[in-house]
Amino acid sequence: MTAYRLLADIGGTNARFALQAEGSDFADVEVLACRDYDDIGAAMDAYLARAGARGHATDAIRHAAVAIANPVEGDFVRMTNHHWCFSIAALRDARALDTLLVVNDFAALAMALPHLDEAGRERIGGDIAATPGRPIGLIGPGTGLGVSGVVPAPGPGGTRWIALAGEGGHASFAPVTRQEVDVLDALWEEHGHVSAERLLSGPGLEAIHRVLSGERLAAAAITARALDGTSAACRATVDVFCAMLGSVAGNVALTLGATGGMYIGGGIVPRLGSLFHASAFRARFEGKGRLRPYLARIPTWLVTEPYPALRGGAVMLDAATRQP
Structure with missing residues (x-):
């Protein structure tokens, strides 16, 4: 048995x-x-x-x-x-x-990253090589926003990985464009503190759309209409969401020194398909002023392992x- x-x-x-x-x-x-x-x-x-x-x-x-x-x-x-x-x-x-x-859950997900093969991940951006034996970062929007990573440590049997269990999704959101300032202003009125999770999650996608268009739609409807091209407003919402995600992912990569790579997990991004690849995610990931060259050499991957x-x-x- x-x-x-x-x-x-x-x-x-x-x-x-x-x-x-x-x-x-x-x-x-x-x-x-x-x-x-x-x-x-x-x-x-x-x-x-x-x-x-x-x-x-x-x-x-x-x-x-x-x-x-x-x-x-x-x-x-x-x-x-x-x-x-x-x-x-x-x-x-x-x-x-x-x-x-x-x-x-994101500490567990992070522990899987060193073991993923090419079938379990999809490259986002250029053909950039990871630096072996360096920290790996993770961010993932779903019902909430998970943030984690793994750091290498030498062990008797070789390198072992230590997962970081934190609540980085609840760190304060920082806007990059005037449009994002407008979104932040509106959510400040509602919530006081506005975390990255307030925007980079299923409810966050709905909040961005409501502020930008005045329309209340469920997250699934927003992504469906953006994907089939029936709503320019929904496409604009998805574009803003992906750009914000790029900025926050870049922040995580800088904080962890994640030259071993930055991974995107969670349930939302895989559903965006070609819209995510065509978005400003990678440009915003790298867009950190004097540290742009540092981030430009960090590969980004979408987790496709089920x-x-x-x-x-x-x-x-x-x-x-x-x-x-």
């Missing part, structure tokens, strides 16, 4: 689950809507019940890793962009787990359960 461990990637909208046997790829990946469950335990139980009904041995699971869109500090976790909250110890004990590793946070969580679980 296969001995599985449980992996989960919990965002503000969706919860992704998978099983993994030692030395194997994922089995039985399933995506559940968070709104359909009262808490993380209910979602976990529902997934395991369905996976068991599909013939997997879920009763014997003793190790699990959960990557979650939230700071993880201490035992109690309360999600920022969803109502779920839980005690790690209580969740572990209720499901008879020997190990329950709970980590920030479940990168699950993969990174598996790497972190390996380390947590490894025998000394």
Whole structure:
């Protein structure tokens, strides 16, 4: 009978689950809507019940890793962009787990970056080579805005990677154009503090469109109309969004010294397709005055690996359960 461990990637909208046997790829990946469950335990139980009904041995699971869109500090976790909250110890004990590793979702995603091959990423911008063994940056707009990175550290078996778990998406947004000043002014009136996440997220895309056009549309409708060419206003919103993302990504790259490369994750950018490639993202990424040459040599990639946070969580679980 296969001995599985449980992996989960919990965002503000969706919860992704998978099983993994030692030395194997994922089995039985399933995506559940968070709104359909009262808490993380209910979602976990529902997934395991369905996976068991599909013939997997879920009763014997003793190790699990959960990557979650939230700071993880201490035992109690309360999600920022969803109502779920839980005690790690209580969740572990209720499901008879020997190990329950709970980590920030973008720290887990960042841990996957050194292991991505060309099939798991898409180059944005010119053919620029990364500097091996240097920090790697990560930014990703979705329900919120994730920011992370990994830094190399020498180890007895060679280079190992250390993930950075922070909340850089909540750093204050800085406009670059007068149009962005107008957007910031409008959101200041509503929120007081305006973080990068207020603009670079699904709700942020809607906010940009509302300020620029006066029209209230869901993020999915904005991207759909921009892509099919039926709305010049929606296309303008997407262009502003991509330019802002370039500036913030450049800030992260400068802060981390990410000459190992800068990656874009999250659920929004992959849906933009050719609009993202044609946008001002890369120009704004490099547009840092005297530091333009420094940023010009940093490659940027879009993460296309379907479940990168699950993969990174598996790497972190390996380390947590490894025998000394």
